[in-house]
Amino acid sequence: MSLDNKYIDDSILIRFLTGDLDSENRQRVIAWLNESDDNRKRFDSVEAVWVETGKLNPQPIAVDTNRAWSRMSDKIQMQSEIEQIKRRGRSLYDTRKVRTIWGSVAAVLVVVIGFIGIITSQMFPETIMYSNKGNGVISDTIPDGSVITLNSGAVIQYAESDDNERIVKLRGEACFDVVKAREIPFIVDTDAGGVRVLGTKFIVRSVNENRMRVDVERGKVEVYALSSNRMDTITSILTAGESAVVNGSVIKQVKQLPDAFFWVNKRLVFSRTDLREVFRIVANRYGVDVDIKDESIYNLKLTASFRADSAEEIVAIVAETFDLRYYVDSDVIIVELSD
C-alpha cells in the first residue's frame, strides 16, 4: 500500500462524491484510484451507495417518525376520550335537557391557524384542535361564539356533535367565556372531571388525571368528577367568584385567588386582602419589586379590582386610597407613610 493511501479514507471519498473537495485533493483521489484495483473497489462500494440513494424519487425528507407517531397517538387518545364523553354526556343530559329546535344547523367549521386549519377543517368538519405551544396567551372564538383563551401549553379539542352538545376536551389551563346557550350544555372535560355550564365565564386548569381547578368569574357552573367506584359522577355547583379543586373523587370548594384571571385579562380582585398580600401579588405578576418602608402598611386591608397595564398604576391607586406616598427608584417601587 502506498503512503498516500493512508490519507484517503472514506470521508475523503465521500467528499469526492459530494463535491466538497478542492481540486488538489480531487487529483489525489484520482491518482489513488489508479493505483490499484482494491482502491477502485473500495471507491465503488461507496459510490454504489451514493448512486443507489440518488435514484430515490420522490426524494426522502428528514422527518422524525417517532415524534410524529406520538403526536398521532395523542390525537387518537383524545378522539377516543371525546367519543366516550359524547356517549356519557348524552345519557347524563338527555333527560334534563329542554330541547329547542335548532336542528338543521350543520357542524360549523372553524379555521384554526392558517394553513393547518384549512386542511383540518376540510377533512374533519367535526373535530377541531387548538394548542398553544408558545409562551404567551392565545384566544379564539369557537363556532358557537364562545371565546376560549389558552394559557401556555394548553391543548383543547372541540367537537360539535350531531345533536349540538358543545364539548371541549382540555389539557392544561384555559379560560372559557361561554355564550349563553340555546339550552345546549357547554361541557369542558379533563382527565380528572369536568365542568358543565349554560353561559358563563370561568377558568379550568387540568393538572393531571386526578386533579383540576375551576375558577368562575361570571354565571354558574356545575363541576363534576367520577365517583370513587367510577360508576357515576359527583357534582358541585359554583357561582361567580367561587373556585373548586377536584382531587380524585373529591370536589372541594376553595377561596378564589385574587390573581386567578390575571393571565387571561390582567384582572386582579382583592377582597379585604392585606396590603402585604396585595403587593406580593402585584410584584410577582408584573415582575417588579415593591418595597414597603413601614410595617404598619402591611396590615391595611384592600377591597378593589384592577385591570391595569403596569404595577405603578395599581400602586398609585392603593396609595391614594390609604393616603400613602410612593416613588419609583430605578426598578423598585417604594411605598411609605406620608409624613
Added chain:
Amino acid sequence: MSTSDISGNGDCLFSEQEFEVIFKEHYANLCSYAYSFMQEQEASEEVVQETFFKLWTNRNTLNIDTSVKAYLYRAVRNASLNVIKHIGIREEYKRYNQEDINLNEQQDSDMADMGELEVVVRRAIEMLPEQRKKVFIMSRYQGLKYREIADSLNISVKTVEGQMSKALIFLRKELSEYLPLILIYLLIGQ
C-alpha cells in the same frame, strides 16, 4: 410485518398496535411523497398526519378496495393537490403539478409498490439517527455543501463530515446484501 396485504371491502379493521406499525412503516415515505407536490415540509407532514388520522377515525367504515398502502398514497396525493388548489401556495408548483398530474398518478402506484431495493434503501435512511439523517438528506438531496449544512444546523464542518461518513458506512452495511459491488469490497476489505 408487511401491511400491504391488509385489505378488505368495508370491514377492514386494525388494532391500535397494527395502526402504529402501518404508521411507522409508511410515514416517512408518504411525507416525501407529499413533499414532491407541495415542496413544504411542515405542510407535507400535516397532510400525512391528517390522512392517517382520517384512516384511524374511519377505520370501521372506510371502503378500501385495494391495499391500505395504496389507499394512503392516493389519499395523500389528493389531499396535497387540494391544499395546493385551496391555498395557492407556490404558484409555479401548482402549474407544474397540474401538468404533471397524470405522471403523478402513475408515480402513485409506483410508490405504492416500489421495488425491494428501493424499500431497503428508504428504510435504511430512515434508520439513521435524527441529525445524521438530516445531514445526509441535505447533502444528498438538497445538494448543499458541508459548509452550508454546518451553518444551517449550527454544527461544525467537522461534525458534518463525521456524520456523512457514519451515514454512508451504515448505508453501505445495510445495502451490502443488495449491491454486489459493495459485497465484493467487504469481502476483500476483511
